[in-house]
Amino acid sequence: SQTIHQWPATLVQPVGSPLSLECTVEGTSNPNLYWYRQAAGRGLQLLFYSVGIGQISSEVPQNLSASRPQDRQFILSSKKLLLSDSGFYLCAWQHGTGGADGYTFGSGTRLTVV
């Protein structure tokens, strides 16, 4: 069966520090991968998505970047965190068949920038 791992679960970082959040998927190959953020309120804001190794699409200009060094690994990074980067970060995977299919979300990372 497929599983998605996201870590860490919580993170408190000072302003200006770097960030690296990692997401890995097991039990599938060539998944579509997504990074979302939930700030204050409930909305799911799409940050980045990837349909293959090295292929990253950015949805919103951010102080963030993403990379996909391996088929089932997706990394969210920042060189210098801002207070506004605080939020709940979610990784998700989807079958990469090109057809319509649902996501499976990870358990999320609660990031607080202080």
Added chain:
Amino acid sequence: GENVEQHPSTLSVQEGDSAVIKCTYSDSASNYFPWYKQELGKGPQLIIDIRSNVGEKKDQRIAVTLNKTAKHFSLHITETQPEDSAVYFCAASRGGKLIFGQGTELSVKP
């Protein structure tokens, strides 16, 4: 591009009552409509989905209906229980990326 509107933003019901959440979409080519439940501090979980070749789907106390002509779909929860309290998201897709609604916070009062 696709746009999904979800209503209401908050919904409070008494335990045992029914709850209905509605979504409209703009892209008539969308053919997949999932619903997610997000409990506090957790990632959203898929609870039910429907494809455009089906008008209704039911799974125990949860059902989803789809009206392709009107481009809207709804989540129905019957005999609500306190553990149904959560944020619910609808979404639409025609392949690939899902477009999410804004979410509905459902509160079930004992």
